[in-house]
Amino acid sequence: MPPTLLPTTTAALLSWGLQSTLLLGAGWLLYRYALRQERFFDFNRRFLLGLPWVAMLIPPLLSATEPGTWLSSWLPESAPGGSGLLNGGLLPAITVRELSGGPLAGPLPWLLGLYGAGVALLLLRLAGQLLHLHRSTRHLPREDRPGYVLVRTGGRRPISSFGRLVFWDETAPLTAAEARAVLAHELAHVRGHHTYERLLLEVARALLWPVPFAHLLPPALAQIHEFLADAAAIQATAGTPAGRNETAPAAYPTLLARLALGQFQPDLPLAHSFTQSFTLTRIRMLTTSAPLRRWKRWLPLPLSACLLLTLVACEKELDNSVPPPPPPALISAASTVEAAQHQPGDPYNYVEQMPEYAGGQEQLLADIGKLVKYPPAAAAAKVEGRAFVKFVVSADGIIQAAELQKGAGEDKPSVSKALAQQLDEASLNAVRNLPGKWTPGRQNGKPVPVYYTIPITFSVK
Template sequence: MSPTLLPSTTPELLGCLLQSTLCLGACWLLYRCALQQERFFHYNRRFLQFTPWLALLLPRLVSVGLEHWPAEPVSGETGAVLSAGLLPGPTVQAVGSALYSLPQWLPLLYLGGVLLMLALLAVRLLRLWLRTRHLPREPRNGYVLVRTGGQLPTSSFGRWILWDETVLLTPAEAQAVLAHEIAHVQQGHTAEKLRLELVRALLWPVPFVHLFPRALAQVQEFMADSAALRLASPVTASPTAYASLLARLALRPYQPDLPLTQSFTQSLTLTRIRMLTQSSSARRWKQWLLLPLGTALLASVAACEKAGELPPPPPPTVADATMPAPPPPPAVYTYVQQMPEYAGGQLQLLQDIGRLVKYPQAAKDAKLEGRVFVKFIVTPEGIIQAAQITKGIETSVKRSATGAATVKTQAVTPEARAMNEAALAAVQNLPGKWTPGRQDGKPVAVEYTIPITFSLK
């Protein structure tokens, strides 16, 4: 099945989020332990920007690669399939017929969280526009100076530099502060923050992604401070003088900050002063730590994908004398480059099975629950064949013989048989068509196993 950026089923969603958490957690640990205290700001800036996107896209890229992994047909001496792909199965409730199951609402919950995060970002952008739309603007070379008259602190957003002219600064100090904000504009820091907010919305269930925006803002301030020191006048060109200016402005009475802006007076002041006065040289060898980490993550994600695509074989077949033996199936594939697809996708498949399976009344009265594993083959023509039960529902039955103690044995009672037959009939009578699987461009037979759960409410 062709992968998409946003998973549409619960197994895909949980698998992608688990792998993204693994990738992003390892990257964040590397940054905190090895990179955060170093002065190679451009490297850290790229690291913080792109690792969340890597964590988002890596599981999908690995899935694409595994789709082209060579697969071989697996068959036994008599043509019986040794293993099969395991589909997510529906749960049939004894009460009600239109209940939502986990595969239906969990992706919707994830999508709702994405939309909520994007809506909050839009609100922050709207708030910024409303608070600045009436302020006077002065176009300059490469930026627009917006005079705030003391209503807003000195900060920058996009090409705007919000300038608080009520702050008492000497010409040299004003030049240093302006150079700092110009550096934010020229280096495109606002666009970087917005891109990071976008991937943060897409990965909102992953806790580590919410640590990256603040870390990126910190690195951007370091870079702007370095640029300001290069362009400042001799009065404020030394790190000590610039740090004193930064501390003095940070101690001014509180001013409300704006979202998504780079503020000179409100952004990680003590950390910036420590970085300005740090004299140790950068340890460049730490930049190469990403290579072994990336290799390990790629191998881990690939292993997770392969494990998810090749589940262990289902339990052994339960013999039932009342059910006719299915015809021997042909040799089939268990994993191919393009897996078969049910019309409407897996959600539609689960919905159709849920509508077709009827909880037998006798099983309800006996308060019998359980799970039925139904195996079937999707032929090269897209037709279901050789549907059979590999493990059905059994119940404990007390039996005794003359002179012997009463013992419990497992048996297929009429109620359990009715549940097994209902599950098998639902698979055999699926109304949707299948797009056959393909290997090397040719349609082939592929085997699936689907568990159908009967549960009393």
């Protein structure tokens, strides 16, 4: 199976949605109540830009690190010192599932269709806004300038910016110093690549549209962009002789309020508009004198650690397919009893050093899971059951005497014997064709044969 981070079952899709909601919701609440009022704008900008992608990618990455998945092969192996196989020679059960009606049966295709329709709708809306912006401004006169393009609107559009374009309303009642301040504001958007950041966040919003917190991020990022541009405008004009008089920090909020009250609402939702962008909030941020509480920038670290630990704990709680190895003391006690009762020539059930499969228990279960194929006829008839396959790991590390200890249909008299036999044969073939090598078990330092039994469950969903 090729590596993928996409959910392939209904449970995986719903789990991804719930975990993404938890991560994004926690991040948004942290920003809303701890970071939003602070004036480290560049940190807040990066936080909002990275938050949706973290919420989107962390859940599938955690799922991909589960035993038997492609990403788990890149992770360090567990510490040596034990095979990890269960005492008594009984391996954990392996479940082979067949989705009735095909790989996308049940509610999964409907959920994927609904999700895809929402993503497509939001992306089409974004494309429509870009097309409207292009059509409404393509005939306006343009002038190439260093680092940007000045587009003269003649009063048909307010002062705003998009990408490298600065839309300039030459009819606006601005003095020369005020015009320099407003232009510096828009150039801060251009040089900071704010348009591309907004577009990137809109794409993330489309991909996370079922998560309600995703729709709160674009307005918050646009607000931070305005804060950054305001700070750049004041800094750019404060050093000029005219700027010290007419656009000093105290006069800039007055200019902002005057232009906001005198202009109309722009019909360009993706453009950065000087006159209609969170005016009261911007004025309050410009006039505040509260000290910077830089320690708050470290708050995402403990929050992230707590959330990751919670998600990992939930993943382990839900995945009980590979239980932990038994304590060495129990194996030692069992092997002592076994040695006292053992008949010469018979395989052992317990030994001092149990056999080890190449790669450990997780690799053994993964290999068997790949080899077991649900018989098509049994899957079509929705025949389920559990087969117990018993085998011996010889003193040479070779699987011998693989046999059916209990058939899949023994507890189900109503099940067709022929179909149940197909499940049994599939289980036996998987064990007999294991590709890995075994390190034989040892008793008193000598290699000895050891019994193992593995239950294989067939389930139709």
